[in-house]
Amino acid sequence: MVRAPVEFSGAPARMRSIAARMRVGVKKTRIGQLNTFLRDVRRHGWDDTLPSTAAFFPGDTAPVPEKLNRRLAEYVMAQVEAPENLDRWPDPAGRLIILILIRCGLRISSALGLEFDCLLHDGQGAPYLRYLNTKMKREAAVPIDERLEADIVEQQRRVLHRWPDGIPHLFPRPNSNATGQIPVQPTSFRGSLDRWLNSCDIHDEHGRPAKLTPHQWRHTFACRLINRDVPQEVVRVLLDHESHKMTARYAKITDQTVRRHWEQATKVNVNGERVTLDPDGPLAQAQWAKTRVGMATQTLPNGHCGLPVQKSCPHANACLTCPVFITGPEFLPELREQHRRTLTLIDISTGKGQTRVVEMNQQVLANLDRMIGEIEKDDLTPGAADAS
Template sequence: MTAPLRVVGPAGDAELASPLPLQDQLRELVASILIDDCRVFVTADDPVGGGPACAVAGCPRSRKGDATVCAVHHDRWVAAGKPDLDYWDDPGPCPDPESVLLGRLPLPLRREIAYGIVQARQHPNPPSLRLVSLQGAIDGLADTGIRSLLEPDEDRWPSPGRRSHGRMPKPVGTLKVGFFTFTIDELDRLRGQFGHEHEYARDVWRLRRLGVTGVPGGWRLDFRDIQQGWLRAAVKQFLRWRHDTGHSPSGMHRDLTVLTLLSSALTECAGTNARPEQFDRAVITRLLTVLTERGHPPNARRQRLSSVRRFLEIARQHDWIAGVPVGAALYSEDFPKETKLAPRGLPASVMAQLESAENLAKLTDPRWRLLFPLLMETGLRLNDALHLPQDCVIHDQQNAPYLRYLNRKMKREALVPISPEMAAAINEQAARVRTQYSAKAVLFPRQTMNPDGRHPVSSYAHRTALDTWIQQCRIVDETGAPMRVTAHQFRHTLGTRLINNDVPQEVVRKILDHTSLEMTAHYARLHDVTVRRHWERARKVDIHGNTVTIDQDSPLADAQWAKQHLARATMALPNGYCGLPLQQTCPHANACLTCPVFITTPEFLPQHREQLELTRGIIERARQRGQLRVVEMNQSTADNLLTIITSLETPSPPTGSDTDDAS
C-alpha cells in the first residue's frame, strides 16, 4: 500500500514523488476536481454522467432524452412559447455545469468515488452512466452505511437500489453498478493489489480481473464450498491451467460445479478434514450416485464426469494431489451410454413463416433485421454472430462473398459462403455502426454503457427481441400452437436442410465448421429417417405393374430398408432399385426392365417416359431395316415400360395407414 506507484490523475500519467498511504494518495489525486469537498462537475460528453451537448451554444450541460437542449434551457424555451431554436435568443446566461453530489458520503468513500470519476475520464473505454442513474446509485451507497468501497469483500456487497415503501434497499450478493466495479478495480491498482496473481490467490475469482470479456461483469468462480484445503488448492490450480490454456468461462464454471460435488462426496465418505489418502474409489462411487440422484440425464452426467476425469489426470500429471490413491479414477465403464439426440431443426412450415418478407419487415431495429436472417442463412452460433467485426465480409477471385468469423468454441477462424444480398446488408450495418459508434465497433453493439461500440449486444437482449418478434408474427407449428424458437435451432435447421438436399456431408461440415464428420452425421441420421419414411410411403411396382408391399411392422422391415439403402449406394440404377438379395449375382446382364426383381417408384417416372420414347425409336428403326430379333428384344422392354408408367400414374387406393397419416 505504501510503495511508489504510477497512477493516472487529472494531469495525466505521473509517478507520485513519495510513498504515501492510500487515503493520502486519494486526497492529492482528487483535490483538483472535488468542489467544496462534496461536488464533482460533469459536463456534456463526459464519460461519467454526461451525454450529447445542449444545442444552445456555450451551454456546458447535456441534453435530456430526445430533447435537443438541457433541462434548464428546455424550461426557458417552453416559457418563451417554444420558438424555432435556430432563431431563439436565449434571454439569460448559460447555467453552470451539472454536478455529482457526494456530500452524503463519508470519508474516505467520498474520495474513492471522486477518484473513480478521475480514472473514468482518462480510461479508453470508461463505464458510461446517465447522471440521474449515477446520482441515484451514490445516494443508495450513502444509505448502506459503508465507509469505503474496500471495506466489504465485493461478493458481499450490498447493491444500491431504490427504496420501497420507506424500507432500505435489499442487499444482494454481487455489485450491480458498473461504475462502482470499475472504481474498485482502479483502487486496487492504486494500492498495488491487481493482476492475475492477486486474483488467483483469492478464494473467489472475479473473471473480469482475469481478462475475461463478453460475460456479465458479476461472473465469479467461488471455491469456498470445497471443504478440504488440499483439494481446493488443486482445483484452483486446475482452473488456472484451464484459463491459461483458453478454456471457456462457461466450461470453467461447469468444472467448478462438479468438482465442488466431488468435495461433497469426499466429505460424506471421510469427513470435512479428509486427507488425500482417504480419497479412494468409494468417493468416486458416491459421486456417480449423487449425479444420478440429482436427475441429470445421461449426456449431462457424461459431460460432468469428463470434467472430473480431466481434473484427476492433470492434477496427477502436475503432482497437485500427491497421496491420492491410483484407484481413485474414472474409467470408461463409469460413463453412462451416450444418448443420440435428434437435431432440433424447425419444420418447413415454421421456417416459411420466419422467412416471409412480411414478417421480416416487422423487425424495426436494424440489428435484429440483420441478425435473424444471418443466423438462418449461415447457421452461425449466436455467440460467434454477436462478436462479428465490421470487416467480416471478404470476396474470392470470382467476387463471391464469404463471411469470415471467429469460431469461439473451437478457437479458430472460419469462412462460410453467403449471398450477395446478405453481404450488402452486412456492409450497410457496418457503415451504420461505424458512423454511430466508432471504427472499433462490433456489428451488433449494445446500446448502453458502450461509447465506442466494442461491446456486443447481450444474449439476453437477443432472446427478448427474438421472443417478441415470434409473438408479434404469431408463429405457429403444424397444429396451430404457438411456436417457441431459439437461435441455435437455426443452425440445426440449416444442417438438416443441406443434408436433405443431398449436399455431401463434407461440404456440410465445412459450412457449419464442425471438427469431425461425426458431428455432421448427427444431421445425416435424421436424413436417413426422412428418406426411409418416403421410401415406405412411396408406391413401389415391379416390371408387371404389380404393387410391391412391405410390412412396416414386420421384423424384416429394418432388414429390407438396410438392403434397399445399400442397393442405392452400391447398385445404383438410373430408373429404380434392384430388389435382388445382396448375396446373389444378377443373371440378366443389366437388362433390369425385364428382370423380375426390379422395383421402381413414381420418382423415376421422367426417366421411364424418356426411355420409352428411346425404345420406341429403336423398335421403329429396326422394323424399317427388317431386324426382327432387335424388335422382339426391345418390344418386351417397351411393354414393361408402358405397364410401369401406367401403374405409377394410376392413383393408389387409400389405406388405413395413409388415412391416419393424412389426418
C-alpha cells in the same frame, strides 16, 4: 477452533434425486471437471496419499444419448421468414442477426462475435462471410448472396454513424456501451428473440406458441441443404465441421429426398409393367420402408430386388426372370449392355447347338426388350428428365 465434520441426514437420497434430474451431458461435464481436479492433485503433489486409481476412466461415464433432429418445421420457418414478421424487430441489427443465422447456419456465438470487417470476396467478386468458429477456435468463411451482403454493408454504415472512429464488432451492444467495445451477448439476444416470437404470434402446426433456440436454425440450414441434394462433404465444409460424423446427423433425414426421386422415377418389372408407389396411399410408408430395405441390402447392378428380406430368393442369379425384380431409368445403360451381351451369348450358344442355354436366355432377352422399351418411352416424354 476446528469444527467437527457435519453429517447431513438424507444427503445420499438428495444426491440421487439431483442426479436423476440432471441431464447426461451435464453429468459428463461435472465428472470431467472432477477428474481434472484429481489429476491436478497428483501432478502438483497436493496430497501424496491420493492413489493412482482415484480417477475416472473411459467407460465409467454413461454415453451421451444421440440427440433427435432439432431442425425447425417448415411451417414455423415460413412464419419466421415472412417479411412482415422480420420487420417487427425493434432494431435492424436484430433482424440481420436472424437472417445470418438462417442463411449461413452460424452458431449464435459466432454470429454475435462477427468482426466489423467480416466480408470477403473471391476472384469473381462473390461475397463470403468471415467468422470465428467458436467451437473449433478457428476462422472460417461461408458464401452469402448479394442481398445479405447489402444488409451487412448497411449495418456497417449504421455502426460507423454512431461510432465514426470505428469499433471491432459488427453487432455492438446498443446500450451502456459508449466505446462500442462490447458486442451483443447471447443471453440478451435470446431475450429479444422470445419477445419477438410473442409479438409475431408464431405458432406450430397445433396452434401452440413456437419455442425455438438460435441453434435450431443451424440444424435447419443443414437439413435444407441435404434435402436439396447438396453433397454431404459440401455441407460439412459450409458448417465447418471437423469430421463427417458431425455432419452425418443431418444426413439421416435424406430418406425424404430419396423418396421424392423414387416417386418421380418410372419403375418397371421384368414384364415391362409399371410398378407404382402411391405416396398418399394407406400403404405408402410400409411400401417405402420395404423398398428402402431392399435397396440397402439387395442392390443389384441393374435394378433393385422388391422381395421382402424375410423371404428367400427362389431364382438364384436369374434376376431378370424374377417377378419381384424392379428397375428404372437410372439402370438403362446397364440394361442395354446386358441386352447386347445376351444377344451375343444366344448367337454363340446357337452355333454350338446348346438349345437349353438358348431357351433360357431368350426369356431373359424378351424381358430386357420389354423393360428397355417401357423405360425408353419415358425418355421421349416431356419432363422425363426432371423425373429421373
